[in-house]
Amino acid sequence: MKEFILFRKIAPGTQLVEKAIGKELKVSRTPIRNAMNRLENEGLVKIVSNRGAFVVQPTRDEIRQAFDMRRHLEKMTAELIHETISEDDLLQMSEWIEHEKKTYETKDILQYLEVNKQFHMSLALKTKNSFLIDFTERILDQINVYLMLYDVFFDENLDEKKRFKEHELILEAFRGKNLGRLLHLIDQHMEESLRYMSLEERDRFEYIDKKKSL
Template identity: 30%
Template sequence: MRERTKTDSVYEEIKKLILRGELSSDTPISENYLAQRFGISRTPIREALKRLDMEGFVRIIPNQGVFVRDVSISEVKEIYDLRIALEEFVVKELANTLSEDDLSALEGNLVRQEEALLRNDAFAFHEEDRKFHDYFMKTYGNAMITDFITNLRDRIEGINVNMLKQPGNMELFWSEHRRILEALRRKDGEGATKEMDEHLKGGKERLLRG
C-alpha cells in the first residue's frame, strides 16, 4: 500500500474546504493562503490542486489562477440519474439480506439525523445523510459502485448542504429516510426501491429549483 504523502493530506483538506463551500468560485484560490493555513510549502499545495483539477473540483486557468469549478444544471441531472439507477439497484438487492444489526445501525443514524435537524445543523445532518446512503453501498460490498457513487456525490456536496439549509428540507429528507428504513424492516424490496426513487428524484428537483 502506498504511503500517505503530504500532498495526499493537503488534497483531502482542500477538498473539504471546497465541499463545505469555504472556497468560492468567484475568486482565485490563493496558494500562499493555503500554505500559511496548513503550515507547509506551496509545492504540495500546487500538486494537490493539479489533482483536484483532474478530478473536476477546480479549474486551472493559465495567467488567471485556480478556481472552484461550478456545477452545471446538466451535471446535476446526470449525477442524480446515475445515483437513482445505482442506489435503487443496491437497496433492492439488500432488502432481504439486512440483519437486525444492520437495521439497528440505520436506526441509530436516523436518530442522529433527527438530533441535527432539531439543532438546525445542516452540516451535521448532511454528514449523517451521507452515512445513511454509504451504509447501503458498503454493505452491498461492490467497491467500484461505492467509489463511483462517492465521487458523484462529492461533485455536488456544496450545493447539497446549501439546499438542506432551506426551510423544511431537513425534515423532508429525514421522513424520506424513515420510509426507506421502514420498507427495509418489512423486507419489502419493491417498496424500498420506490421510496429511494422518490427520495432521490425529490432531491434532484429541489436542487434544480435552487
C-alpha cells in the same frame, strides 16, 4: 478559502487570484497553491492551465447526471440486499437517522452531509460489492460538493422532519422487504433532493459579483 466557498461568500465560477489572497491573508504563494491543490482534490476548485483557479460551477445537466447515477447505484444496492437485510442492519439504519436528526439541529452542514453520506454508505457496504461501494462513495462525495454550493435545506422554512421521514420510509420498506416500494422511494428521494438544490433559482443566493475575483 474553504469556509468562504462552503458558506457561499464566494460565488461558483469566481476566480481565486493567488496574489490577492496572499495579500488578504498575509501569506506567501506557496501555502496558497498547496491549499488550491487540496481544494481541487476535494472537488471545490478547478485549476485551469494558463488561466488559474476557479470555484467549481457545475451545470444543471452535470448535477442532474450525478443524481441519476446515484439513483441507479442506490436501486442496485436495494436489489442486492433487500432480501438478506438483518434486524441488526435495520437497527444501524435507525441509529444513523437519529444521528442525522441531532446533527441537523446544530446547523453544521459539513457534519450533516457526512452523517447523511454514512447512512447511504452503510447500505452500500452490505452488498460486499467493491465496485458498487467505490462508485457510491465517489458519487456521494461529488454530490455533497453540489449540496454545499446550492442546497437550500437550511435556508428554506421547511418542515425539519421531511428529509428524515424519507429515510424512515426507506427503513420501513427494507423492514418489509418490499423491493417495489423501495425503488419507488429511492426515485422520490432523488427528486426531493434535486428540488432542494433549487436548480432553477440558484441565482437567488446573495453571492458576490461573479465577475469579480478574489
